Amino acid sequence: MTSKPRKPGRLFFANPGPTNIPDSILRAMDVPTVDFMSEDFIDIYDQGVAGLKRLLFTTGEVFIYTSSGHGAWEATIQNLFSPGDTILMPECGYFSRTWGAMAKRFGLNTEMPETDWRRGPDPATITERLLADKSHQIKAVCIVHNETSTGVALDLPAIRAAIDAAKHPALFLVDTISSFASLEFRMEDWGIDAVVGGSQKGLMLPAGLAFTAVSEKALEAHKSATLTRFYFDWTKMMARRHRSFVGTVPVPPFYGLVESVRLLESEGIENVWRRHHRLAEATRRAVSIWSGNQGVAFFCSDPKRRSDSVTAVKMPEGHDAEAVRKIAYDRFNVSLGGGLDPLGGQVFRIGHMGDLNEPMILGTLSIVELSLRLAGVPHANGGVNAAIDYLAAA
Numbered sequence: 001m002t003s004k005p006r007k008p009g010r011l012f013f014a015n016p017g018p019t020n021i022p023d024s025i026l027r028a029m030d031v032p033t034v035d036f037m038s039e040d041f042i043d044i045y046d047q048g049v050a051g052l053k054r055l056l057f058t059t060g061e062v063f064i065y066t067s068s069g070h071g072a073w074e075a076t077i078q079n080l081f082s083p084g085d086t087i088l089m090p091e092c093g094y095f096s097r098t099w100g101a102m103a104k105r106f107g108l109n110t111e112m113p114e115t116d117w118r119r120g121p122d123p124a125t126i127t128e129r130l131l132a133d134k135s136h137q138i139k140a141v142c143i144v145h146n147e148t149s150t151g152v153a154l155d156l157p158a159i160r161a162a163i164d165a166a167k168h169p170a171l172f173l174v175d176t177i178s179s180f181a182s183l184e185f186r187m188e189d190w191g192i193d194a195v196v197g198g199s200q201k202g203l204m205l206p207a208g209l210a211f212t213a214v215s216e217k218a219l220e221a222h223k224s225a226t227l228t229r230f231y232f233d234w235t236k237m238m239a240r241r242h243r244s245f246v247g248t249v250p251v252p253p254f255y256g257l258v259e260s261v262r263l264l265e266s267e268g269i270e271n272v273w274r275r276h277h278r279l280a281e282a283t284r285r286a287v288s289i290w291s292g293n294q295g296v297a298f299f300c301s302d303p304k305r306r307s308d309s310v311t312a313v314k315m316p317e318g319h320d321a322e323a324v325r326k327i328a329y330d331r332f333n334v335s336l337g338g339g340l341d342p343l344g345g346q347v348f349r350i351g352h353m354g355d356l357n358e359p360m361i362l363g364t365l366s367i368v369e370l371s372l373r374l375a376g377v378p379h380a381n382g383g384v385n386a387a388i389d390y391l392a393a394a
């Protein structure tokens, strides 16, 4: 057995999910087993759920599952639709493509108009499609708020307005897995009927909890939905004390959730959004400089849609993103995100979501710049300086 040399210092984890877990959350989850029906635990549980609702800006029902985000995708489809139902899911990245593929597998007629992955759908095309649907066959418009694979964030109020402009009754479903507790998000104000979220991104928890928050209108749709479901059945869940879960409730994650909510609310959720914007903007200043000398570039071609939780960096022709990631990880203990599926090798991704501050982002950006240099990837020097200049002034 060969042992690998120890990497001194801290691993800088800059993937766009999972994210860094604050020490106080790790400690909060270090609890012995308790009865999940006991009053002591139910109190913790209720606090966690109430906190989730405040952070989502909803007063409606939230169903929580022992799963990663994929489970919440699946639960949402099973509970809202019947075989053969039509849904509209603009395809604009790996995650919308995968959620759409899942819906197809469940027997839904899934319309996936392909859009430019580098900017995502134009809301006007959604209005157009809905206006053409005179008999209201389309049961839902499904949108990934923040395409973690491309670094493109969509304007949800603009999409809500696009649905309203067609006076169409379709449900509005949103995947907020990589935007929740990072980007501004207001479920009720923005007229969203079902929100899919997960624990391991903005909430700074390990993977393992996922949820769907639903509107009254979505609960109505659930009553007539006939897709086969069992473990994820909302009706079964509503009959239980926790109003979630079929089976054992995972206890430690809820102690973590209560601490996560405490951290986010003591900073103030609007300050959390501002912090993400500031650190994202510092990242963008660096990437802008690096794009000199026909170097690396933003994958997202529309500056207004560049995400505040992840930046996807596109390689110049003939250069492999994996070489950059490998140097950053092997030599400097910095973990960057890779390109997903068709974008493999073409992009690397800098995650700037969750528990993050200036030294962490500057450390990461420094190592990206160093790794670009060592990998011989075209770029202009000075990206980190530009990030510092921005942070000094902002």
Ligand SMILES: *Cc1c(COP(=O)(O)O)cnc(C)c1O
Pocket (backbone or CB within 6 Å): 017, 068, 069, 070, 071, 095, 144, 146, 147, 148, 175, 176, 177, 178, 198, 207
């Ligand atoms: C991470 C992510 C998912 C998938 O979640 P898992 O927890 O990996 O199952 C879905 N959608 C988006 C936008 C994501 O970022």
